[in-house]
Every structure is written in structure tokens, then in C-alpha cells.
Amino acid sequence: MKYFFLFAHPEPELSYQAALLASGCAALEQAGHEVQVSNLYKMGFNPVASGADFPTRRFPDRLQYDREQKGAAAADQLADDVKAELAKVFWCDVFVMQFPLYWYSMPAIMKGWIDRVFVNSIVYGAGKRYESGGLKGRRAMVCTSTGAYEPMFRPDGLLGDMDRALWPIHNGILFYAGFQVLPPFVAWSPTHSDAATTEGYLSTYGERLLAAGETTPMAFHPTTDFGSDFRLKEGIAPRSAGHWRP
Amino acid sequence: MKYFFLFAHPEPELSYQAALLASGCAALEQAGHEVQVSNLYKMGFNPVASGADFPTRRFPDRLQYDREQKGAAAADQLADDVKAELAKVFWCDVFVMQFPLYWYSMPAIMKGWIDRVFVNSIVYGAGKRYESGGLKGRRAMVCTSTGAYEPMFRPDGLLGDMDRALWPIHNGILFYAGFQVLPPFVAWSPTHSDAATTEGYLSTYGERLLAAGETTPMAFHPTTDFGSDFRLKEGIAPRSAGHWRP
Incomplete structure (x- = not known):
């Protein structure tokens, strides 16, 4: 897989995040998978x-970013760095956001x-969303690390449910763009953990990545759950937080 | 007020967002309030x-951003633009995030x-969070605008509850930093609305801003709701989404 x-x-x-990344990539490459990385700080990404x-504009008087994205996409005039990144995300089977x-x-x-x-008309817009999103057929996963301890991110924890913190990314970005979204990998407070724990994360991350093709995605509402009024059909309850926890 | x-x-x-901003500022200034604006695109903010x-580093071998923030704050060596923005947010009574x-x-x-x-040790950290956050004694409010229609952002709507979309900002940034957080002002789909609606938003925004001192803040859990295990004390239920809607 890619x-x-x-x-x-x-x-x-x-x-430590870089060590996680290196460890994850090594596990994948050893198993014969292909890997690309956009290391945004190293690239100096804008x-x-x-x-x-947009060197040329459809609506020069007043910038409407999403409409210009659509125009630039149609005219094959997207910025070079945007094109290069789009090519990587369309190339992959599994998209990992690690931060x-x-x-x-x-x-x-x-x-x-x-x-x-995530350009308008390519990734979303014009009917592209959720199961019809531009990036459908792919899987995505968040890998993050926290300063706080794990119990603080439980539904009754000091910082609230991690699922709620990640909801805008999981449902609003990844699922919206068409991905099947896998449960996140979280390294809880590596700076305050012992070596056994932080080294353990390095190997379990590799295992999680290797299993990406078979992992059950999290459940979000596809567009078919909604009526023509954009509301959930009768009898379908809004998903609550916390459903990805084991 | 400031x-x-x-x-x-x-x-x-x-x-249209700029028109909302101008209209809100004008209403406040006409009523004798003081206003400062950081127009981030215009400023070319980094x-x-x-x-x-950090021109000098406490830990030169490996960047730990939050720990360097703390060191730079103690040594009065924060970057000039960071200092200038911090001065504005500490100056104000009401902080409005508009986007x-x-x-x-x-x-x-x-x-x-x-x-x-939002510098470590000044805004958060070292016991500064929620009701003890560095910016306590101030109020904050989000003003945003959407492409989507209002029903799409209801709890059973296509995009999920707007309250859930804003939760990381409301609870995780603003309340965490010490603000009392006011219900957001949302201009729903101004590009697809008629003139009466978009002009209506301009005046109701001014009214909402003028009322900021008396508006009931949204309810989030203060640290006193949690035990020494960082979990909610017995009998206190986790706040659910949607509580700010009228």
C-alpha cells in the first residue's frame, strides 16, 4: 500500500514526533509498502x-478564495506547491496526519x-462530500501527541473527550473529504513518560500503521442518513462523542 | 470598555467579513468604547x-516550543510581534475572534x-487554566461566517452541531486561557442570503458586541468541578454540545 x-x-x-515518524515509516518500508512524507517545517511550507x-483571477475585485480555487483548478493554474501536495494525497491509499x-x-x-x-471542486464542493468526497477510496488516520495525561482527555476529564477535540478534523476535514477515518493514534504525554512507554509507542505505532488496511473505520454519518432538508432522517440519532475508544 | x-x-x-468588522467597530466607537484591531492578513502576520x-535558547539541542516560550517570557525576550499582540489582548475587556x-x-x-x-507561563501553564487562566477577568466571543445554511449546523444537521465544531476554540482555547466565553455570533451563509439578511447581520452584530458586558457566558467546567484525579467529581455530568443555542 501507499x-x-x-x-x-x-x-x-x-x-519525539520525528522519532515516531521514522519508526512508523521504517516499519512500513520493511513490510514492502511505499511511503511519502511532507515534512512541513523542513519544507518551509507556506x-x-x-x-x-492565483496569478490570474476570475473575480479580481474581491478575493473569494474557494471560487478562485475552483477556477484555478479548471484552468490548471493551481500553485506549484499545492499541485505537488495534491499529487501526493491522490497517490496514497492511507493518509496520515501527524502532529x-x-x-x-x-x-x-x-x-x-x-x-x-484541499481544493474546492477537487476535494470538496459540487456534490463532493463524505462518501462522495474527492478523496474517497482512501483511508486516513491522525497521529498526535499530548502534553496532558490520558485521563485528562476522557469524556469526564479535565480537558474533555479527545474524540471531541478531534471531531472537527475527523468528521469535518477527513470524512468530509471522502476518507474512511481510522481511530487516532495518540502518544499520551511522552515528555512525562518513562522510556518503556515512549519506546512502546514507537512499536505500537508501526503496528497500527501496518494494520491500516484492515482496521474498522470510525462511524460517521454518510449523506444517505440525511433527508433533502439536510437533517438526519427520522429514527437516526446524531453520533455522540467517544465512539472510537476501546 | 476595551x-x-x-x-x-x-x-x-x-x-463581507470586513464589512461586519467595520460595522461592529463603528457601533462600539459611537457608544464610546475603545477598539483595537489586528487585521492579520493586512499585517502579514507570521x-x-x-x-x-527565540534568538537565544534554553535548550539549544532540540526545540521544545512551549519551554522556550516560558524562558523567553522570563527573560523578556519574546519576539516583538508576539509582545505587541500580547499587549493588545491584556489591554482589552472583550476579545473577539472574527474569521x-x-x-x-x-x-x-x-x-x-x-x-x-498565547505564551506558556503567561496565558497558560504553571497552574494557569480555566478560571485561573492568564486572561481571566476578560470576555471573549467568536464571530464567524459559513458557506453552509444554518440547519446544516444543527445537532442533527449535515455538518453536525456548530457548537461541536467550535468546542476546541470555546473550551480548549478561550475558556482554557481564562476568558468568560460568550455565545458565538454566526452569519449563516451570507453569500447565499438576500440583502435584508446580510444587512441585518451588520446591525445585530453591533448589538451583540454592545451587550458583551451583560451577556450570560456559556457554561464550561471550572477546575473546581474536577477531583485530584483530573476527572469530574461524582454527580457532575460532562457538558453536552448545543447549550448555547437559544
Whole structure:
């Protein structure tokens, strides 16, 4: 299988996150899988969605970023870095977003990758969403690490349910774009853990990645659960948080 | 009162979001309030948290961003732009985060403002969180706009509850940093709305801002709801989504 890692850490080669990445990639390559990595800090990726992405504009008076994305896609005038990243994500079978949790979410450099690379009309829009999203047929998985201890991220924990923290990414980005979303891999507080724990994460991460093809995806609502009023059909209850926990 | 608007839109002066901002600021100034705005796109704000923020390092071998923030804060060596933004947020009584919703969250340029400006040891850390957060005594409010229609963001809507989409911002950033968090102001699908609706948003936004001092904040769990195990005390149920809706 083909794995594409989107990776963001301000210490792109020496951090514990970098060790996780190296360990995960090595496990996959040893098993004969293909791997590509976008190491965003190392690449100096530009995370700011702006008019600079469009040398020619459909609507020059007032920037409407998503409509310009659509126009640039149709005219094959997307920015070179956006094109290159799109090629990687369409190439892969498994898309891994790997980052340390910053303020309940991904670091800005990765959010900007999503803003710029998940292009309107290619990844979403014009009927492309959820099971019909542009990236359908692929699987995706978040790998993150926390400063906080695991119990703090339980439904009754100090920081609230990790599932709720990741919901905008899981449902709003990955499932929306068409991926089957696998349960996240979380390295809980590696800085405050002993060597056995942090080394354990390195090997279990490889195992989780190797199993990506057979892992049961998390359940989200496909568009067929909704009526023409965009509301859940009668008898279908909104999914609650926490369903991915073992 | 003193209002600080953190504003991000790639069309910083001509967009509908910019019109909302201008209208809100005008209403406040006419009523005698003081206003500051950080218009992030116009400022060319750097959203990438990196080692470049620390000319001298406590731990030169391996960047640990939060620990370097703490060191730089103690040595009064924070980056100039970070210092300037911190001064604005500490100056204000009401902090408004205003942005178009990009992938269930804020544009990357604003996420990077949070990553860089909400400095460890000043805003959070060392016991500073929730009601003891560094920005306690202030109020905060999200103002956003959507491409989607309002029913799509109901608990049973196609995109899930807007409250759940905003939870990482409301609880994980604003309440965590010490703010009392006011219900968000949402301009639903202004591009697909008639003039009466979009003009209506302009005036109701001003009213909502003027009422910020008296508006009942949303309910989140203060640290006193949790035991020494960081779990909710017996008899206290985890807050569910949707509680801010009228």
C-alpha cells in the first residue's frame, strides 16, 4: 500500500514526533509498502491561503478564495506547491496526519496545508462530500501527541473527550473529504513518560500503521442518513462523542 | 470598555467579513468604547511557531516550543510581534475572534496567532487554566461566517452541531486561557442570503458586541468541578454540545 504522511513539528528531525515518524515509516518500508512524507517545517511550507495563490483571477475585485480555487483548478493554474501536495494525497491509499496537539488542534502550518491543498471542486464542493468526497477510496488516520495525561482527555476529564477535540478534523476535514477515518493514534504525554512507554509507542505505532488496511473505520454519518432538508432522517440519532475508544 | 478584534480574512478590507468588522467597530466607537484591531492578513502576520521566535535558547539541542516560550517570557525576550499582540489582548475587556469558517475552524493565519501569542507561563501553564487562566477577568466571543445554511449546523444537521465544531476554540482555547466565553455570533451563509439578511447581520452584530458586558457566558467546567484525579467529581455530568443555542 501507499502511505502519505503529512507531518508538522517545529523540530522536524530531532523531536519525539520525528522519532515516531521514522519508526512508523521504517516499519512500513520493511513490510514492502511505499511511503511519502511532507515534512512541513523542513519544507518551509507556506500555510497562508491568499490571493498570491492565483496569478490570474476570475473575480479580481474581491478575493473569494474557494471560487478562485475552483477556477484555478479548471484552468490548471493551481500553485506549484499545492499541485505537488495534491499529487501526493491522490497517490496514497492511507493518509496520515501527524502532529503534536497545539491548542486542541494541529499546528497552524498544517491547518494552512488543509486550507490551501484541499481544493474546492477537487476535494470538496459540487456534490463532493463524505462518501462522495474527492478523496474517497482512501483511508486516513491522525497521529498526535499530548502534553496532558490520558485521563485528562476522557469524556469526564479535565480537558474533555479527545474524540471531541478531534471531531472537527475527523468528521469535518477527513470524512468530509471522502476518507474512511481510522481511530487516532495518540502518544499520551511522552515528555512525562518513562522510556518503556515512549519506546512502546514507537512499536505500537508501526503496528497500527501496518494494520491500516484492515482496521474498522470510525462511524460517521454518510449523506444517505440525511433527508433533502439536510437533517438526519427520522429514527437516526446524531453520533455522540467517544465512539472510537476501546 | 476595551474591545480587541483578532480578524483574519484573505480579502481584509473588501469582504463581507470586513464589512461586519467595520460595522461592529463603528457601533462600539459611537457608544464610546475603545477598539483595537489586528487585521492579520493586512499585517502579514507570521503564523508559524518556530525556533526563529527565540534568538537565544534554553535548550539549544532540540526545540521544545512551549519551554522556550516560558524562558523567553522570563527573560523578556519574546519576539516583538508576539509582545505587541500580547499587549493588545491584556489591554482589552472583550476579545473577539472574527474569521470565516475554514474546514470547521479558523484560517491558519489565526491558528498561528494562537500558537505563538498565547505564551506558556503567561496565558497558560504553571497552574494557569480555566478560571485561573492568564486572561481571566476578560470576555471573549467568536464571530464567524459559513458557506453552509444554518440547519446544516444543527445537532442533527449535515455538518453536525456548530457548537461541536467550535468546542476546541470555546473550551480548549478561550475558556482554557481564562476568558468568560460568550455565545458565538454566526452569519449563516451570507453569500447565499438576500440583502435584508446580510444587512441585518451588520446591525445585530453591533448589538451583540454592545451587550458583551451583560451577556450570560456559556457554561464550561471550572477546575473546581474536577477531583485530584483530573476527572469530574461524582454527580457532575460532562457538558453536552448545543447549550448555547437559544
